[in-house]
Amino acid sequence: VEALESGSRCLLIDEDTSATNFMIRDAKMQELVAAEKEPITPFISKVSSLHVDHGVSTVLVMGGSGDYFQAADVVVMMDSYRPVDV
DSSP states (O other), rough: HHHHHOOOOOEEGGGSSSSSHOEEEEEEHHHHHHGOOOSSOOGGGGGHHHHHOOOOOOEEOSSSSOGGGGGOOOOEEEEEEEEEOO
């Protein structure tokens, strides 16, 4: 939030250093905890609207969740230390 308030137009997020419940809420957790009882809105629910409504781009380094593929304009995979546009 602070980055956006200071005028940043690009967010750089490393999945490994971010709280899991900030990044995603899987189907099982959504069944267990109703959305109105969850105090944290997962970033997956906001990433597209940040870009469309506010012009904020996001670069995510992911290794454990493919949930963001549907929101991505570009997916780059590292293959033997070389970037590959997939």
